[in-house]
Amino acid sequence: MAQLILFAADIVAVSLLVFGLYFPRHRRRDLVVAYLGVNVGVLAVASALSVSTVGAGLGLGMALFGVLSIIRLRSTELDQHEVAYYFSALALGLLGALDTQPLWRNAVLMALILIVIYAGDHPRLFRGYRNQIVVLDSAFTDQIALVAHLEQLLGGRVHSTTVQRVDLVEDTTVVSVRYLPGVHGATASAPAQLAGHR
Template sequence: MNELDLSTLLQDFAINAVAIVILAFFIYYLRHRRRDATVGYIATNVSLFVVSAALSSSTTLNVGVGFGLFAVLSIVRLRSDEATQSEIGYTMVSLVIGLMTGLPGLGTDIKIVFSALLVVTMFVVDHPALIKPQQYQRLRIELDRIITDETELQTYVEAHIAGSVKRLTVLEIDFVRETMRLDVRANH
């Protein structure tokens, strides 16, 4: 059993805290203004930091532990149907920062470089000057009829949302209830 060194733990947590605060507050929140997601990123990050630090002190770490952690974390993707790909990206970066800074084996300088690399990457790839913010909105629609012709379906949806459909995906057709569920990306 490895004992946690308090000074190393605090140093690692400081690296983690600086990285997640910059990522969640100064990049994500200032651009997207979603308090709930910001709190979620920080809570997930700190939780994973604590778990990875605790695991490193109580057991011999091997590749299996890493795969096990990422298998559990893959549930985030499965449960993130309402999240945008951008939000999933922020979630994954906050998870990786927490995991990487909480595990032993990497030197402080490497943890700082990796944390900075992840934060700078998100700053750049989510910068509005690089990629313009989405001009559309995601809608989940349930119709009380079944329309199988794609053109007719798009025209019907556009008439009811008073906007133009950019992408339309049929999620489910229920022939018994005569309903359909749609995932629509549209301009309003």
């Protein structure tokens, strides 16, 4: 009976995760089935292993290996928040399969996962900050000049840059930049900001 309650709690929790949090915020339909499949698959495997002679540690290791393989070998790129949803779906499945006492502990941990994802992925949290790959039609080898040019181009304060490629022949620069739009950074203070730049 306790196991069925945990199964039901897992189904409710993963439904809230996928249909209440992820899809309304990100609208990526292909990952809905991925999160549901990971959750139910881990729930089924962990539940079967919990009553077999095979150790639960082996089952957990296999589940983690499988999810990491899916994330690592995907042809399309995953954002970090989507990886967080993957691990949340996996964790909910494991909690739903572990028949621990007292029973409410697993339910509280499931709720904690949902609360953390709700808060951490909330659209209002750091909503002004942007992360963008920018291709510039000039080759920048000077960090201060690069930051000044990006701040003028993007119309905001640059917080960090990661130069991915400088092509002196084609005269281009590819840079990953994190910035706050609408807040104009003082170019004169750029040297002080460079401690956070790579």
